[in-house]
Amino acid sequence: MAAATTDDTGLRRGRFAPYGLLSPGIIWLLLFFLVPVVMLVKASLSTKPSRFADPEFAWDFSNYTSALSEYSPEFLRSFLYAGTATVLAILVGYPLAYWIATCGGRWKNFLIGLVVVPFFTSYLIRTIAWTSILQDDGPVTALYRLLPWVGSDGRILATPLAVIGGLTYNFISFMILPIYVSLEKIDFRLTEAAADLGSTPWRAFRKVVLPLSMPGVFAGSLLVFIPAAGDYLNARYLGSPQTSMIGTVVQNKFLVQFDYPQAAALSLVLMVIITAMVLIYSRFLGTEGLAV
């Protein structure tokens, strides 16, 4: 009888163990994700008669309509810049990750360490550092002005080029690391098999290595595109009012104008659009690629 009781509690404990393990994560998500989102939704539907008045909940959807009508250029610019930065990060990051994974040898971990080194300096400091690197009377701009299509008054700072460059620079590590991990997992004897079956090195790469590394490219794209689309630091320090992104607007609404309802609506619209884009992207790339 006593044995039966012990068994019973053991069984019960076993049944609840998974929930016990899950609970810290669930509590975390409830407190720091769900509650803020609910507050954000509530704020986005409020009105705020004056700058210093408290927002009042009023089912006011005008925040959304004005968010879309007034700030669609910023939205478009955000996605254009973030998208371009993501593509650039792939073009620069993939060959680098490939080189480290295939030719790194015993230096692999050291080289991957170098990719992470910039994180030891604050994101803000690094971005501000670029303003002096790219300043109008600096050597980089001087070189840039030598390009045939750039006039003698051409500048990098305060242009889309600087903002996109800054975004690419700041997030490229998040592209390199997942691509490296997926390349590292590939059995390169598969390229031998492809060569054996008549494939040139380029075809073997396209048909075998590239598809097998797509999960890394996919993960890297999300890790670069999502934060880049909502970023405001690069647009603020490296750009101009003409290059402001949606993050700049949200930051301005929240912290300068205290227009919480409008800022909340803008944030939620950004969230929904990014989620939709990610879903389309994952459908387009195929979930099967992620399963490998």
Added chain:
Amino acid sequence: MGDGKVAEATILLDAVTKRFGDYVAVEQADFAIARGEFFSMLGPSGCGKTTTLRMIAGFETPTSGRILLEGRDVSDTPPYKRDVNTVFQNYALFPHMSIFDNVAFGLRTAKVPADQVRTRVMDMLDVVRLPDMADRRPNQLSGGQQQRIALARALVNHPAALLLDEPLGALDLKLRQVMQLELKRIQRDVGITFIFVTHDQEEALTMSDRIAVMTQGRVDQIGTPTEIYHTPATPFVAGFIGTANLLPVTVVSQTGDDVTVETRLGGQCTVSSAGTTYAPGSEVTLMVRPERLVPAGAPLHGTGSGASIRAIVTSMVFQGPVVRCQVRTEAGADLVAHLGPEDDPGSFPVGSEMEMTWSHDGAYLVPEPIAADEAGVTSMEDDQTAA
């Protein structure tokens, strides 16, 4: 090597040597593989057999010498321009493709029209007896099935030669035996030259038309399974293929086909010369296979009277069809005899003295000496048990 033989050959290795730094992986490999032949390269790990195969496939370039494929020098041709296909040791199936796409890979690379690709792939899946697996992924298949798909993926391209790098190594014993017969059947059906690399002598004996036995980068002997088993060229070959009792002997005299040799203890016996001329005084090795060694008085396995040797029984192990009887000679060499029921193993208790004998044609002279401490029984099976 005559020109006629070169024309016949699918593959010709002309004094091929491969060095990795100071390490000589393959030394002066010089042989031809005929069209439609099942040719095995057999040897322990590190003997250079896989390096030789990789040079034929194009993954390694010879340091010196030439490799001819269908009469054309391909020594410096990259793998994708060679008309050979490989079945890899780990199969190397493309994990992100279906079985159909895996098998179709080579044909599509060669831009074969889609309808032909379909028929040829499905025909080949029939040949390897897995026609229903076309839509599966490699990870949904068992090891034996993946093995067959790797075979289909290579064979579907109708290569001049199929290279197999220890393809059965990962399979369990039963499946390996089934696949050995399967491979032989498929090779007969498609009529393509197979070059098979293995360290398993039984596998090589079962399937091959000819075997090249390699050790330390050198080819010791090339011959049919029978030649290699019965007339080994070196003591290494004798011990590597099956089990062999090897005794260091000195040639005393030769009369026609009969060679008289003397053992270290002064006993003499007469052995067939098998066409070789021996100078008196030369050091050679006498080989007697365990199944030819019988207790004195028992019926001899073979013809003609041979010789006998006195020994103490050290172990007697029942192994099913035979009883493995190990004895130690007065010179201290361990010999093994396989006794059958007619030899009445029960009458030789461990520790008793026993006279072992063999027929005239039961012994063979290996024309190379062995060291005294290498005398006695050698076999890969013993090594494998010890390892």
